[in-house]
Amino acid sequence: MTNKLLVVDDEDGIREVLRITLTDAGYEVFTAENGFTGLDMVKTHKPDIVLTDIRMPGMDGMALLKSVKQLFPDIEVIMITGYGDANLAIDSLKTGAVDFISKPVNQDVLDIALKRANDRILTREKLADHTRNLEILVAEKTRKLAESEKRYIQLFNESPAYITILDERFRIVESNNRFKDQFGDDPGMYCFQVQQQRTIPCDTCPVKETFADGLSHTAEMDVTLKDGHIRRFFIQTSAIPDDSGRISHVMEMCTDITVIHDLQDHLAALGLHISSISHGIKGMLTGLDGGDYLIRSGLEQKDFHKISNGWDIIREKIAMIRQMVLDILFHSKNRTPDMQPVSVFDFIQELLTTMDPRIQKAGIDLILDIPGPSTDFEVMMDKTMLFGACLAILENAVDACISVKADRKNLEIQVQVVETPRQVVFKIRDNGKGLDKRYRQKIFSLFYSDKGNKGTGLGLFVARRSVQQHQGEIHVDSEPGKFTEFTIAIPKKTSDI
């Protein structure tokens, strides 16, 4: 309800009557006898409604209406018209007056005009309130949206997983901070290029499968970080459809499970130790029984040749048991490499000195392409670890040659050391029995051996582990009946192992 009202009229009687009537109706009423005084009072008292006569000397009602609307557009103005002022009344409505009433002033007509003015004021106030509320609401929603956006970006970036969004060409269109830290942030990178150093997509790609069927797929892969470290990742994918429902992108989330993977290796090893090692041990014990029997039989029959044969068997089996026990101890211990600078020349010499008696006895030629004392260089390595790895490979090479000794002349083992700017590469190649494809695939597996009772299946497994702990790589190439070549490449400088 409005409460301030100004009456402007040059007739004292009308002013007074209206003052009394309107005061009685509950308004606080001010009066002015002309336009100028009226405008001053408008400025001073800021009434809600102005009732003004149209015809007044000096400033008339129309001029007052224009000034009021210019200064205070929210003040409602009701015009009081005398006879013959119909055109002026219409003009005043066009100028912004809310209504006009005729003289003599009829109470009912006045009430209607005032109600109309009050309604308009009320509507405007409601509109103003509504607008104000709307603005507050929009501001609040905008703030929440900004907060939520910030939160989602934070969650995306700070996620403990590596997250990427990939397009159909396996290009990374978005990635989180963790991914950028470890793989870089070059625009237009392909995931297979960044994570696998490949030029074409991986054969078993869960992203490809998700693009094909829209379902979530998983995979485990070894990936190479930008600093060269190799980690085991568990990969999960999910489809991101566009507005039309077509899968435009796929999200790939990778979790580093290297520690779990290593633990799995250990647990698997532990389980297999019990079942598989026992098989190897049974063979060795039978061999020892055999040696014992031959010696006893030889002693009874005074057959020195038999005794010698028996003793050879026992020595061979003791050596195998010793090696097996050492391999098991080595494998079961989670040993941190003790990196020291080691002369490559000394390393190879020591290796060959250890193996020389077996190589000589088997009649195998040893061909060396290694640094001499003058071209020697040092490499950071855990000598004990890498020595064991090379020894296992060299022993396999000797065994492979011995197994074809009856059919082949010119048995040879080549040992080569190649120095590149970043790596030192050891190659051990024999021209023995070779390995067919199925053996090559399993050769580094735990307890796998193609040597039947002669092998424990630990040597190459431990060798690979040792090389990996040097952040190096081990590969095998072979052709059945022709050759087997093992390549060990280790970085010259390894840090933070």
Place this chain on the structure above:
Amino acid sequence: MTKKIMIVDDDPAITRYLETLFKDNGFDTCIADDGKQAMDVFLEQQPDLITLDLEMPEEWGPRFFRKISKKGYTTPVIVISGLSGRTHSIPKAEAFFAKPFKPEEVLAKVKAVLGV
């Protein structure tokens, strides 16, 4: 006539052991290092009994046994192996011995099968 036993095992220490054991007890022997070589030796030597290891690099024992059975041979076989599932490997085998075996038990079984 002296009975001949064919020893099939990839570990030379074990073949030498069984060879000596059988020869000391009056048997003839012949040796094969794996299942693949065993067929040649078998056809050439025509043994009266076979001691057979199961797991060997080139060809496993059961496969060799299947091959000679298909050819119609009924030569008795005694399995000597470290594998835990050896008793299921060759249902028609005369006996199964676990490595390490007791030589007198193997010998007794061989004699019983050959009737000597």
